[in-house]
Amino acid sequence: MATSDLVKELEALGAEFARTAGGCATEQDIRALQARFLGKKGSVSLLMKQMGAVPPEARRELGAVFNRIKESIEGEVARRLGELENASATADLGRSIDVTLPGRAPSVGRLHLLTQIRQHAVDVFGELGFEVAEGPQIDTDFHCFEALAIPKDHPARDMQDTFYVSDDVVLRPHTSPVQIRVMQSRPPPVRIVAPGVVYRRDDDATHSPMFMQIEGLLVDEGVRFSDLKGVMLHFVRRTFGGGLDIRFRPSYFPFVEPGAEVDMQCSFCGGAGSSCRVCKGTGWVEIAGSGMVDPEVFGHVGYDAERYTGFAFGMGLERVAMLVHGVGDIKHFYEGDLRFLAQF
């Protein structure tokens, strides 16, 4: 075939491709069409196999034409594919879903409210340099009472109606035995908080036979009663926010002297409510028992009561949780009821 015929033929194939390509609706059709022209046995490829028969001087021209046709076919394929892609992307944009159906939210487990409050308390006292100490829940009469200046038959034992395991072993009725254990184990200075569960024979809306306390103890040279007040105030401000004030009232705990009940302004009514159910209209709620460590306690642990002074405090964590979160009944904390637990 003459070179010029070959050129014509190529041009015709190019034109044919252009005509046919317009009818292709899918990527598959376009790829098939491309193969029909440019594949190994495609019409353009077959034509080019005749190149060998073309005189060398014409090959250059023919090659140029071939390349042009091939490029135009490939260009057209790419253009059509692009068009199809755009069309499908555009078609997808026409799709819509119901955005008001709920999102797919994996369920979240909750820390127990008391765990949260305990951690908060530990953090707040940690800011003031108190470290955590712990002790056994079942402890000796000595650690729970004797060393805290509460001998047997002391009327103050009525203040903690205690669960007994034996004559000398009790479920600790307060976290104070941890004080004793820590002081027995090292010399001053001591600056600890001891969070933990304690047990008392008491059961109503505000008392649970098991509950959680945090105990604080600071012993060093020159520790003052006013330092105790500052530490308590720090805790109240960091926990309840605002400008809530605290007050100390004289009170009796055998292991401290002077002893003080710590009241804070009612966080519910801000200290103003005459009909507030939380503070019963007094404007104040009790949050801790506290005082300066009694010299007799220092005697039991071998500290020099003339050289060292110290303060101790104990606070019910449920009470704090109840005030911060409005929990009405202490029983909720220990029932394992998800209707309560999952709220916090």
Add this chain to the structure above:
Amino acid sequence: MRALWSWLLELCELDREVGADEGAALLTGAGLEVEAIERLGGGFSGVVVAEVVAAERHPRADRLTVVDVIDQAGGPITRVVCGAPNVPRPGGRVLWARPGARLPGGLEIGVRPLKGVESAGMLCSEKELGIGDDSGGIAVLVGAEAAGPPGASAQDALHLTDAILEISAPANRPDTLGHLGLARELVALVGGRLTSGAIDLSPVTDPGLDAAGLAAVDIDDPVGCPRYVARVIDGVKVGPSPGWLRRRLQAVGVRPISNLVDVTNYVLFELGHPLHAFDHRGVAEGHIRVRRARAGERMTTLDGQDRALEPGDLLICDARRPIGLAGVMGGQDSEVADDTSRVLLEAAAFDPRSVRRTARRLGLHSEAAQRFERGVDAEGADRASRRAARLMAELSGGRVANGVIDAYPRPPSGGSIRLRASRASALAGFAIHRDEAAAALRRLGLEVEPDGSDGDELRVVAPSFRPDLSREVDLIEEVLRLRGYDQLPATLPPLAAPPSGESDGRPAAIRRVMTGLGWNEAITFGFTSPTRIRALRLADGDPRLRMVALRNPMSAEQSVMRTTLLSNLLAALARNLKHDIADVWLFEIGSVFAPGDDGALPDERQRVAGIVCGHRPGWLAAGPEVDFYDAKGAVERTVAELAAGDQSGTWSRGLRFEPAPDIAYLHPGVAARVVSPEGELLGEVGQVIPSVASAFEIEPPCFVFDLDLDRLPRPSPRQMRAVPRFPAVTRDVSLFVAAEIPAARVGDLIAERADSLIEQVRVLEEYRDPERVPAGKKGLLWSITYRSSERTLTDGEVDQRHEALVSHLVEKLAATRR
């Protein structure tokens, strides 16, 4: 204790007028917490004293009386119909609720016809006004109360503008268990003086009758009874007490009985000193002996109970037998009766511990016992005796025998206490001057003398009624108390070196992982019921059946310390199911307890346990039902997280889960022991066997795990591994193996090869359906990830290694390739 405000005011003269509310606030601020203020006569209004001018029977009803009353002398007459049997004669004074009056409970009084006669208001009983128990008739005024003019309000006429303060006295302040002690506090707080002086018995003494001839006292045990004061009052006539006394007793919560008994109670509340009145006839030979009980002795107390005594009980005996439990309760045989004519009056002090032991053992917490338990001032015994003797004589027409028997073997010699103002200032955190301290202590009735040469010290003698004051620090508290704790500044202690930071990070890490996995934290009681633990059907000899029992539990539900967290978690699950919470994911970290070795404290260990039931979270609808692998996955993930920083390599080999068909509370085919890579038993995981679940009223399948927290790895900082620079290549292995071969066996075989290029090995599928798997076999699809940290692996290289691995598995497991 209940204190009557007017009674307090009678015992002191304050420098300024103080009302009950302010008084209550002052006492509370000083540490005598007033828990409630109850107003007498506050419950009604519009009730006045009226004079009866005429009374006649109702024309149409025998039980009713038509009463004409006036409420001012010569004033208009009003007609009231009354149903009471005791309408007084003309001239008598009654309490008239006028129309418009309001009675306790809000009842408003009007004018209404009664059987045809119009009644303007009503005549009231004490009970209707809430001022007494007497409902047998209307209140008829007598004595001083009837002396005033008609028209006065009932409150004024009966001194009902009074208040009762409910005071919680600290355990170390027995002196505040009487009005006198509280009055002393008011004087110290407000300024003023006590009004009580010496009590003169001479006007009521019968000089011809000698006490020493009528009574004798021997104290066998001066520790148990440091002092015993006896007086004899002769010629008494038993009868009701006058209204003022009865009303005071009622106000403080004591039921009036008779003049003699009422006087002992009255003095108890006034001075805080309990007394006992014996009928002299019931005291053989008039001879009192105070001694300890002997084994096997019995006596009948005045409540009619025959009581077995124990050695150690302190007894009041006569010449022959016990006639009273010292400080706790009198005996029946020596009780004063209607015909008592001669009284032996006891005013004593007893050892608090002894009274407390006896009172607690017998459950007798009388007003007297409560005071003796806290310590009654021996020095005050004679005063109490005089006060009561005089009142008895006055109220019963008797005469006091001349003299007193006062057995007081060892009167205390009070030492003095040193107080340094400098020490007080240092302890308080603000300056306290010596003069200020001295003034405060004097106001409390303490003897104070300056001491030392530097103007710093005081020498203080505390009165016998303040046993709580024996050391310098006790005095410092008194000074601060009177100054007012509200004066205390708030300071902060100086910054200290940071804490050592040594703490067990496991509980916090476990909580973080478990909540992240969607489990909720529970905290349950440390005690439980033995039934709940036994419901787990643990095998005989299981250590969890050895429980620490409480001696005095509040209920059987809380009678032993838990030996496992599972019993309370199962109960919590049951509670949730009962309330239609079907999907429950709960975990708890807590202590379990075992009896200690001989004499040692119980063994306390921390465990972490979980329970899961229901469905996994889905979208819109619930997800698939939970199964064993939810519980196991929590265990694996938790331990993996704890061990992630472990540098020893111990934990990187992973946990082992060994089939455990022998754990009684778990399904035999769905249970495993959790074992550390070192072979240490960490705990158990599995499905609760239905028979156990149903004992807890749990129907749906539930799965638990229970681990020994102390054996879990301690979290330590994770060390970074290089982020891979070269790509990974993944190849699958699909095999049929004998059905009983556990997947872990395949994993072990792969691990044994220790191929350093194997980065990860995962099971993708386990299937047993007969259409796909030959009989007796199961299909396992594994995915192996290969990676080198030094170069990109070629396909050929990986193919070769993988083929070697698969051949190894086929050979070792007698597996076939799929």
